Amino acid sequence: MKNLRQEKLRLMQRQYHRCNQWRLRMGGLYIPHSYSDTKPDGLSWWDDVGFILNGRRIIVWWQHPRLIYADAIDEQSLQEAGDSPQDNWLTDGSTKNYKPAGASRKKIVSYTSRQPSEAQSQYYDKLRIIGKRLANKGIEKDVAPSCKFERLNWAMGISLVAPMEVRNGNELAMVALLAKRLLLRQTTLEIEFPGYCYGRAEWLNEREKRAA
Template identity: 55%
Template sequence: MKIKRLERMRDSQRAYHRQCKWAMEDGIYAPHSYEETPPDAWSWWDDVGFILGGRRVIVWWIHPRQSYADEIGERAWSEAGDPPREGGFFGDSTPNYKRVGRSRKKIISYTRQPAQGELRQYYDKLDAVTKRLQHDGIDFEVSPSWRRERLSWATGVALVAPLEVRNEAELKTVADLARRLLRGETTLDREFPDYCYGKEQWLAEQARG
């Protein structure tokens, strides 16, 4: 039995792909350049697109070390506490306007001024806590995972997998893995049996620089 909402979304995805073409090479859409990426660099995150069944798939990939680093950041914020409120969040900021119509303007962003006084002390503390946690590591483990999301213009795939991406050939490996996961041809347990990224892996990588 067809679900009308899903059918409408699939039609919308196909129509968007027909109207707005991706600049693709070797079967993938690569939004980022690798010209300045060293061949032995650690990988953190990347995006890649491909076409499956006449519809776009966009993959938001991150390495488990990125998830680990994000958790360090979260814990550093928690340990440092809330920042002091000096004049409110926008108190030390300058609004940037955009003209709307002939005589009206609306605020589209704020330019924040350099932090001073207690606020500067707070960010110095946050920086010190972050560096300590990065140096010592934290008790936290990351396993491979993936999640599908239906968008009006594409199928989104949030993928956490221990791959290294330093060129388009390696990026294609990410796209191939996502494609096989969507088709049910493989699982992350099969691709990365018993894999887990934690404190031991983080400290080993930090020691190697």
């Protein structure tokens, strides 16, 4: 028995693709980012890429396992730092900046935030110290490749975590190809990256590259 909701989403995806232009580049790929400032041997963190398959758009949100690991360090830093003083200095007490809009009128063009409170500044300092310590020694966290499919009303979304480096369009094309093969069930992450796991050892081995 067909899933009516999934069939409706599939129809909406095709309709959206027919009625909305998609900016495709080399190899029929949607490439939203530039690599002009990317070092050829640098570390990659995340990227997006899109392509068309059977009249529907596929959008891939790719992350390297090191980004998941780095996010885990940030999360543990927040836990160790404890509760923030909750000083809403970015919005509360900000100064309005005006621009003339006529002979006797003016309009708000921006806001200047006030400085954070002493307690908030101390909290940020504490958080930075904890984050630096955890980044230097690493944490107990293992990140394996993963893939999650999500039907949207305009595309099929693929959240992909895979140990690939993306520093140019050709390397991004490899991410798109992997996503396509996973979607078509032509391969699996275990086949592509057998036994791979990113953890403390990998994080510490990349320390010099991250600093550069």
